[in-house]
Amino acid sequence: MSCAVNCHDPAMCGTTVVSPKLVLEAVNVTVAVNDISILNGVSISAANGELVAFMGPSGSGKTTLLDTIAGRRTPQSGFVKLNGTPMDGKLRRKLGFVLQEDTFFADLTLWETLYFTSMVRLPESIPKAEKVQHIEDLAESLGVKKCLNTRIGDMFNPGLSGGEKKRASIICELLTDPDILLLDEPTSGLDYCTALTLVQRLKKLAGEKNKIIIFSIHQPSSQMYHMFDKLLLLAQGKVAFFGDRSDLLPYLENVGFKCEMQYNPADFLMGILKSDESTIKRLTDAFSNRDGATPLKDMATNDKSVCLSLAVTNNAFILEERDTEVQIFEHNSFDQKIVEETTKWPTSFSTQFHMISWRTFKVSRGRILHLYELLQSMILAVILGLVFFQIPQTIDSIRDRMGLLFITVAHWTFGAAFDAITAFSSERGVITKEIKAKAYRVSAYYLARTLTELPLVLTLPVFFYAVAYWMAGLHGVSQFFVSLLVLLLSTLSAQGFGYMIGAACMDVKFGIFLANTTILFALILSGFITQTLPAWFSWAKYLSFIFHPLSAMSLILLQDMQPLPCNTLSTDMFPQCLTNATVVITGKDVLLRAGITLPIYCYITGLVIFLLLFRILGCVALSVRFKDPK
Numbered sequence: 001m002s003c004a005v006n007c008h009d010p011a012m013c014g015t016t017v018v019s020p021k022l023v024l025e026a027v028n029v030t031v032a033v034n035d036i037s038i039l040n041g042v043s044i045s046a047a048n049g050e051l052v053a054f055m056g057p058s059g060s061g062k063t064t065l066l067d068t069i070a071g072r073r074t075p076q077s078g079f080v081k082l083n084g085t086p087m088d089g090k091l092r093r094k095l096g097f098v099l100q101e102d103t104f105f106a107d108l109t110l111w112e113t114l115y116f117t118s119m120v121r122l123p124e125s126i127p128k129a130e131k132v133q134h135i136e137d138l139a140e141s142l143g144v145k146k147c148l149n150t151r152i153g154d155m156f157n158p159g160l161s162g163g164e165k166k167r168a169s170i171i172c173e174l175l176t177d178p179d180i181l182l183l184d185e186p187t188s189g190l191d192y193c194t195a196l197t198l199v200q201r202l203k204k205l206a207g208e209k210n211k212i213i214i215f216s217i218h219q220p221s222s223q224m225y226h227m228f229d230k231l232l233l234l235a236q237g238k239v240a241f242f243g244d245r246s247d248l249l250p251y252l253e254n255v256g257f258k259c260e261m262q263y264n265p266a267d268f269l270m271g272i273l274k275s276d277e278s279t280i281k282r283l284t285d286a287f288s289n290r291d292g293a294t295p296l297k298d299m300a301t302n303d304k305s306v307c308l309s310l311a312v313t314n315n316a317f318i319l320e321e322r323d324t325e326v327q328i329f330e331h332n333s334f335d336q337k338i339v340e341e342t343t344k345w346p347t348s349f350s351t352q353f354h355m356i357s358w359r360t361f362k363v364s365r366g367r368i369l370h371l372y373e374l375l376q377s378m379i380l381a382v383i384l385g386l387v388f389f390q391i392p393q394t395i396d397s398i399r400d401r402m403g404l405l406f407i408t409v410a411h412w413t414f415g416a417a418f419d420a421i422t423a424f425s426s427e428r429g430v431i432t433k434e435i436k437a438k439a440y441r442v443s444a445y446y447l448a449r450t451l452t453e454l455p456l457v458l459t460l461p462v463f464f465y466a467v468a469y470w471m472a473g474l475h476g477v478s479q480f481f482v483s484l485l486v487l488l489l490s491t492l493s494a495q496g497f498g499y500m501i502g503a504a505c506m507d508v509k510f511g512i513f514l515a516n517t518t519i520l521f522a523l524i525l526s527g528f529i530t531q532t533l534p535a536w537f538s539w540a541k542y543l544s545f546i547f548h549p550l551s552a553m554s555l556i557l558l559q560d561m562q563p564l565p566c567n568t569l570s571t572d573m574f575p576q577c578l579t580n581a582t583v584v585i586t587g588k589d590v591l592l593r594a595g596i597t598l599p600i601y602c603y604i605t606g607l608v609i610f611l612l613l614f615r616i617l618g619c620v621a622l623s624v625r626f627k628d629p630k
């Protein structure tokens with residue numbers, strides 16, 4: 001396969017314009033973290049049709065600058081403008097950002113991933129058939145059409161290759177036809193030919209579709225280097241050069257750094273950018289103090305690659321290149337429809353809800369109803385069923401009944417909460433990327449995620465409880481269904497608790513620690529482990545989200561139990577057996593002893609309040625997390 005590039009090929013080098021002129025500027029951007037300067041007065045500008053490369057050693061600030069341009073980081077000073085207007089949420093919709101890491105759902109195929117993106121991020125006015133065609137066209141042009149039905153994969157179950165994933169990330173952004181495309185190290189991890197082909201395609205895209213394409217790159221080959229229109233050299237957060245690529249080597253020679261003919265200019269540049277402090281200081285000082293520095297806005301408008309004039313007639317763009325060539329492009333209705341929709345959410349709440357539900361169901365089904373999960377639940381239920389097999393109707397076996405209820409509720413509380421925390425953390429990367437790209441509303445995500453998982457989350461507890469309940473012979477049919485309902489509500493409340501912790505804690509380990517500690521406290525406070533809490537602290541059990549379902553289930557299963565005669569073993573639990581050996585113990589006595597004194601609706605109400613509270617707080621925590629940077 002030949003990797004040679006014909007840079008005299010107009011299609012490859014890009015000379016056509018199909019949309020109005022755009023100038024993106026970052027002016028005097030300064031970013032610092034904890035008083036450590038990361039970017040120091042960096043200014044760049046780019047116009048459409050240009051391919052701009054950011055080069056610099058690792059840690060020089062390339063990603064930080066891309067993040068700042070994309071609005072993912074707020075600079076301490078300086079600003080980012082598009083055509084002179086400060087970038088805000090609306091203008092950022094014109095911008096696509098391909099992150100350094102490719103974050104996807106590993107279990108989805110490439111087709112499903114692209115289909116989801118196009119359905120939520122493209123306006124509803126575009127027919128589905130057109131969206132599907134758009135996916136296929138982009139997959140074709142970036143050379144991944146053959147793997148549309150391959151799953152994305154991860155390190156455990158590989159799917160797409162690294163290069164294919166990178167191109168998938170680029171297609172996800174290109175689907176919305178952004179005017180500006182930012183890419184953080186799109187060639188990292190790719191072999192020479194794949195990387196070169198990718199840069200060729202970006203170059204072609206910038207030229208043919210008239211986009212501003214800005215990307216960071218570590219070590220471009222000589223062929224790649226000559227495709228860049230503009231170049232930013234960063235060293236220790238300062239600009240060592242920014243301008244036309246063709247001006248760079250003459251400029252460096254002027255300030256005392258001559259690149260020999262036989263050198264790859266990129267290697268030469270990286271060599272000087274990685275040299276000692278004094279050389280870097282010389283370079284950055286020379287650039288900031290350069291004579292006759294061209295004002296930034298002129299740097300963009302004077303650039304040769306945008307020396308084009310644009311005229312728009314009815315339904316066609318007529319383009320004149322300054323030289324001789326005249327080209328006419330049919331107005332692209334697909335692009336136009338996207339442009340019209342840049343000022344609001346691309347799709348309605350119901351479409352976002354529908355598509356996120358569609359994806360959640362596909363992703364969660366494998367996770368929650370995994371064969372191991374089912375086996376684990378069934379084995380545990382059978383073991384409990386055997387240990388508590390057909391519990392006899394005697395007073396000393398009351399502890400066993402309550403013990404079985406306690407284990408059941410505790411098991412599903414821990415299970416649902418931890419599953420929610422870990423699942424949430426595993427998809428956090430994708431969600432963060434999509435929400436920051438304004439693909440959908442946080443509320444649509446949260447509602448779809450919560451409702452879609454309901455049937456999946458509830459399946460295993462139903463199987464578990466059915467096996468354990470009937471093996472232990474806890475009670476009759478109606479009590480089974482009512483107590484099962486309470487168990488399911490309790491599981492949902494625990495899942496909501498997990499979502500809330502997952503949304504609030506960036507650190508998964510801390511989230512698990514927090515959830516573990518809180519659930520243990522809730523178990524202790526429930527009154528089923530100890531009843532020796534001080535009287536002044538007795539109200540605390542109502543704060544336990546486990547006390548309410550346990551109390552409700554105990555009421556359902558014990559309140560109408562047949563009266564049981566005292567025996568010598570029951571005197572500890574029921575002091576009345578001491579004074580009168582002929583007395584019988586009723587369900588009411590048992591419940592009173594366990595501190596369950598309220599009617600059942602009070603406990604169910606308490607449980608529902610916790611359920612709703614956790615869900616609402618989870619949604620608030622997510623919204624705060626993804627709040628738009630100013």
Ligand SMILES: Nc1ncnc2c1ncn2[C@@H]1O[C@H](COP(=O)(O)OP(=O)(O)OP(=O)(O)O)[C@@H](O)[C@H]1O
Pocket residue numbers: 033038056057058059060061062063064065
């Ligand atoms: N939140 C942060 N807290 C502390 N330091 C940070 C933070 N973010 C970035 N930095 C530091 O800022 C510097 C620039 O980081 P940045 O990721 O922008 O570099 P880069 O040029 O993209 O590097 P690479 O090529 O390795 O991706 C690094 O030294 C990094 O450690």
